[in-house]
Amino acid sequence: MWLSQALLLLILPGYSIATEITGPTTVNGSEWGSLTVQCAYGSGWETYLKWWCRGADWNGCNTLVKTNGSEQEVKKNRVSIRDNQKNRMFTVTMENLKRDDAGSYWCGIQRTGIDLGVNVQVTSKPDTQTPVPEWTTATASLAFTPVATQKTSSPLTRSLLSSTHFLFLFLLELPLLLGMLGAILWVNRPQRRS
Numbered sequence: 001m002w003l004s005q006a007l008l009l010l011i012l013p014g015y016s017i018a019t020e021i022t023g024p025t026t027v028n029g030s031e032w033g034s035l036t037v038q039c040a041y042g043s044g045w046e047t048y049l050k051w052w053c054r055g056a057d058w059n060g061c062n063t064l065v066k067t068n069g070s071e072q073e074v075k076k077n078r079v080s081i082r083d084n085q086k087n088r089m090f091t092v093t094m095e096n097l098k099r100d101d102a103g104s105y106w107c108g109i110q111r112t113g114i115d116l117g118v119n120v121q122v123t124s125k126p127d128t129q130t131p132v133p134e135w136t137t138a139t140a141s142l143a144f145t146p147v148a149t150q151k152t153s154s155p156l157t158r159s160l161l162s163s164t165h166f167l168f169l170f171l172l173e174l175p176l177l178l179g180m181l182g183a184i185l186w187v188n189r190p191q192r193r194s
Contacts, residue, residue, distance in 0.1 A: 020045060023107040023118040031127040035094045037120055039107035046085040049110040052092040056104040058117060065092070066110070097124045 020042040029035035039050075047069050055061030065076045067090065073082040083090040094101060102124045108117035 021109055021116045021118050023120050026121040028123045029097045030125055031097055031099055033097055035097055037092045038089055040089045045109050050083050050090040051108045052081055053106045061106055099124050
């Protein structure tokens with residue numbers, strides 16, 4: 001029993017780092033308007049590249065925009081991203097929303113091994129009025145929306161099998177643990193009396 005608990009403790013540290021990025025569970029916007037999503041990250045990730053991708057499947061999502069490691073805004077088509085490294089938060093803005101922009105997106109941090117990410121569901125409700133010119137578009141900022149629309153989702157890592165920690169566990173930590181277990185059992189074995 002204690003062996004399974006020890007193995008669980010060895011595996012869990014690989015997941016604790018996933019909490020280094022947080023974001024809203026759902027974000028609502030209006031057709032022809034703009035939508036702003038803010039994702040926060042922990043200390044130490046300031047200069048890493050941040051990205052925004054679309055797709056229900058983490059491994060197959062399409063990266064729409066990515067920072068360049070600085071605080072400069074990067075814009076691609078109708079999507080922009082800006083990293084505020086002092087406040088450890090990056091902001092993604094989607095402009096001129098369309099109905100088909102609704103779906104599953106990911107806030108992420110690019111790193112060696114497995115990227116960090118958190119899923120964000122975007123909804124776009126239809127606008128019954130005439131499209132608003134881009135220069136007067138309203139922004140729906142998450143920082144000022146009611147708490148009900150700011151549910152925080154739990155972060156995920158991409159693939160456990162490609163995880164550096166997972167490989168480290170099975171290539172080094174597990175044999176070391178089993179060797180220590182064997183040594184303890186050998187030292188504590190019953191002694192024969194002559």
